[in-house]
Amino acid sequence: MAFRFSLGVIHGRFQVLHNDHLQYLLAGKQLCRHLVIGITNPDPTLSREDQTDLHRSSPLANPLTYYERYHLVRTAMVDAGVGEADFSVVPLPINLPELFRYYVPMDAVFLLSIYDDWGRRKLSMLRELGLATHVLWEVPADEKGVSAEDVRYRMIEQQTWEHLVPIATVRLMREWAVPERLRKIAGREQIT
Secondary structure, eight states: OOOSEEEEEEEEOOTTOOHHHHHHHHHHHHHEEEEEEEESSOSGGGOOOOTTOGGGGSGGGOOSOHHHHHHHHHHHHHHTTOOGGGEEEEEOOTTOGGGGGGTSOTTSEEEEEESSHHHHHHHHHHHHTTOEEEEEEEOOGGGOOOOHHHHHHHHHTTOOOGGGSOHHHHHHHHHTTHHHHHHHHHHHHHHO
């Protein structure tokens, strides 16, 4: 199979990994011989608020640890038929671009999708760093499809959410009791 790029970097918070996330990752993988998947907001010390999307750094928007997301992304990719040697999963502090060189290959093509001002801000930031970029698609926010926020909300409200996520996500969210975790976090945020 001929690939457009030898090495690509793609990123996301994956809080919670859903079907559209997996579609995005697989679209990136189709273009690259090896795909580096950067998990953003890997921990609170490497997360920053951004004026284009202030809620991204809240506890309710980040219920999973880096390790949980690492495991979830790896499991979903392998379940989708991607060989373990064909991708890597690493932390990527998206709001601290000066640290990128410590986590990802800077000679890779940085892949992203754009739905809103946050996506446009990231594209601009990557280009300002002089990095090669490729936009997989740009879609208006109202046509985005599944959102992790909706999946989390459904978990909190005890509504069905399983159809919005890969099988690996269903299994691991139940194993890690993430719906219960989210309800506890939501209760604390309502009190404060």
